[in-house]
Amino acid sequence: MATALRLAVYLLLLAGGRGINVKVTQDVVEASLRGDIRLGCNYQTTHDERKNLFITWSKIIPDKEEDVTVILFQGKPYVMKDYEGRVEFVGGWNEGVADILLHNLNNEDNGDYTCAVTNVPDIEGHDTDTVQLIVLVPPSLPKISTSGAPELGGDIVLTCKSDEGAPKPQYFWKRLEEPDKEVAMPPKVVSDADAGTLTMKNLSLQSHNGIYQCTSKNKMGELSSDYQLTVSYPKSNALLYMGAMAGGVLLLILIIVVVVCCVRRRNRKNIDDNYSMTEEYRRDDKSPIPPGHQDFDPRDGNDEDRNLNYVDKDEHYDERSDHRYTDGYDRHRDNGDRNNDRRRDDFDRRRDDYDRRRDDNYHDDDRRRENYGRDDSSGDDRRREDYGRGREDYGRGREDYGRGREDYGRGREDYDRGREDYGRGRDNYGRGRDNYGRGREDYDRGREDYDSRDESYSNDDHPRRTRSQESLVDDQDKYSETNPRRTHSRENLDENAPSNRSNNVPKPPLKPKKILDDDVRDVEV
Template sequence: MGFVMLRCALCLGVLLAGSVLGLTITSTGPSSIEKAGGESINFDCLFTLAPADTGPLDIEWILLASDNRNQDQMIILYSGDRVYEDYYAAMKGRVHFNSPDPKKGDASINITKLLVSDTGTYLCKVKKAPGVGSRKTLLTVMVKPSVPKCYVEGSSEQGKDILMKCNSAEGTNPIQYTWERISGTRILPATALLDRVQGSIVIKNATSDNSGTYRCVSENRVGKEQCTLSLSVVPPSNTAGTIAGAVIGSLLALLLLAIILYCCYKSRNKKKYEKETSHEIREDVPPPQSRASTARSFIGVGSNRSSLGSMSPSNMHEYAPKPQYNPVPSEEYERPPSHVPHPPASKVAAPNLSRMGGIPVMIPAQSRGGSIV
């Protein structure tokens, strides 16, 4: 009898508690979620109503402000059997209720094409007077690593330390890098040193056995990407020959420069000499013939006298000093030679003629026409 009464009391207590507690959120998912940008997320918010919850049903989803200086942002609302999705312009067209009829106990929402700016704390708040329930979920939107770039930095010769690097230009930290060999033995060399944070691997004292294909994986909490690298360890180069070639090349360049400078110097001196000699006066060059001699030639051409007659005393005037002529011939010299008047003959006495070195000669008398009389 006492046991039956105790059981009835417990049942009555549960009913009273349910009527007091009213609306209850029943979702038990994680309170913190990490997603990659571009993906979608589902926020669970399932609820149950109590018989005492008789008021109108309101469902609010709010993005809480990161600090007290900003206001909380309403992103979607269900009220009066109607959905309102245009509260937050940054999520317009990307946020929806999962259930077409949220009043049946499913207030969950879905956000598509996540952005880094969507990071924050989301609050699901269900009200049906007098019951009220809420649930918070922290969302962190991360950027997965971009496809990394693999390359060898420096030399890849035998006997030297070979440095291989891997780096993703984009991605939310922390990013971890892992190297592995995917050819041959598929085991990294024993002398390899791996840096997971910087994404580098150093092969100490490399040998030809270290040649092969290597893969680097770039990874963070929301995704990963990879790249491959083909490593070829080559024999050491002839350093002495390289140095000798460089020295010889430098000497040849200097020699060529010296030849060019010498040629320029010779050419400059030659031009200078030609310029100086072009202004010198040549003493052995006869002066230009004056117009006086030209005028004189007109006089002498008209008479066809014999050499014997030219040495006669009557013609000695031709050897006398001639008067200076005007540089410009006058009209008198343009006449034909037959019309040019002969200058008066100067008579030279025989003693004076012998003193001058002349020889007296008997000249027959001539007529006016030039015949001997």
């Protein structure tokens, strides 16, 4: 009953409403990652009361039917659980300001936000407006994927994509010959900056091999990744080469079989010739019958009977030998002819199979040659020249590598010798420091001993110093009292004074007068 009454009151208020107008301050707002942003929303209402004021900020999720509420106001603000501590109302909602402040933005905050305001009974009019928030995120390191096989004459698509980046980055491709040297793109190459794709068709060894660099760029920064494209021959060519090798092996086997058959046939002919010569020799030969075939007694002296027996045995032996050798040879020749016929038939069949396979291979080569470049007749020559230059570069590189290893070895030896010298120098320095320390300690102990002796000696109470002074005074007194020479000298000093000198004291002798030259001349005269 109470619910129905409230619903009726609400419908009456709706019927008596006069209108509301909601407007965001900016349609698109950009902010940096982990920064703060203020989303402005102003509303105007013709109803002065704010008791039934209801403000809602929600985020539009494209994959969901309902929007996700961020914060709402109904008498007081309420923050949803997922946005606690990150969103708050700013401004005065009673003064027509419904701004919110988002803190610590992340990549998931990108999207459209709706500001909805109702103030019953003023509910008619434009009560919602939407603002787009773009969190500026620098692009992440792009990843390059391929579609298609890099084979000669084939097509390939390189796709570059960054997992992160707002606004959506664009992708730019360039071809590098060296890590820092850009070269022109091959002909008939199509790139899409928005999708990040690079499409190449009819691949060739000379035009498409190289390093392709993709740069992912937006207003917050850019990052690049490289892809090494190496065009190879199709796998069907490898099967062709294997078939050719198998055909060559079969051909070699056939040649060996033919040679063996020819040799055996020639040997058989030699055997037949030797047999004919043997038969003729046996008919002409008159050698005696072997002892096993003789029926007469050798001790019998009848020569006529012995000769008759000899003739009969000889004829019987010749007849039996002719039948045995002739029948054996005929059978052997018949068997050999049949074997030769079978081998000849097998050889003809293998020859026919080989011819058919060779024709098929030739036809396949012609078709592949038509498909893989009728216009590139000099491709083999260029590949051969490239191969030669590559081998020369490889040889020079190996020589440089050998010289570098030798230089490294010499440098390593010099370094080891230097370390040994340095180690010996450090040992000598350590021993010198130890000797210096011991000498310093000895010097300090000697200085302390000297200072202690000096202090004790300078003290007046030192017994040795006291004894020395007393002995000196006593010696002076003894010398002045007992020494007769000292006493006589003092008495003479007193007597020789000018006032007290007596007549008895003799005068000192006069000094000799210097004789001059005039006096000498007078004496001589």
